[in-house]
Amino acid sequence: QVQLVESGGGLVQAGGSLTLSCEASGSIFGINAMGWYRQVSGKQRELVATITNGGSTNYADSVKGRFTISRDNAKNTVYLQMNSLKPEDTAVYYCRYTSRYGNYWGQGTQVTVSS
Numbered sequence: 001q002v003q004l005v006e007s008g009g010g011l012v013q014a015g016g017s018l019t020l021s022c023e024a025s026g027s028i029f030g031i032n033a034m035g036w037y038r039q040v041s042g043k044q045r046e047l048v049a050t051i052t053n054g055g056s057t058n059y060a061d062s063v064k065g066r067f068t069i070s071r072d073n074a075k076n077t078v079y080l081q082m083n084s085l086k087p088e089d090t091a092v093y094y095c096r097y098t099s100r101y102g103n104y105w106g107q108g109t110q111v112t113v114s115s
Contacts (some may be wrong), residue, residue: 001033002026009109020080022095032099038091
């Protein structure tokens with residue numbers, strides 16, 4: 001089992017910045033990936049960014065150049081630095097941990113960008 005605890009969401013004006021954090025605990029070993037997804041009510045959850053424990057990253061086109069994902073393997077923590085935020089970035093952001101042994105989600109943190 002893996003537990004994920006997210007923090008850092010909130011309300012920000014358009015053009016502002018926020019940093020999300022997600023700490024994983026439990027059975028963490030081997031090749032794995034952590035990432036961020038977001039969901040707007042009534043819509044499907046979508047990929048924002050992912051990063052493997054080897055450092056390979058992947059971003060949604062809509063956030064490239066504005067968001068940066070990083071991780072501290074020693075702390076089992078993944079970060080999402082979000083700059084130049086837009087109202088369309090408003091969503092619940094979920095942390096995800098994936099390995100060959102399972103797939104886990106955090107509880108979600110709300111990000112609201114006002115225009």
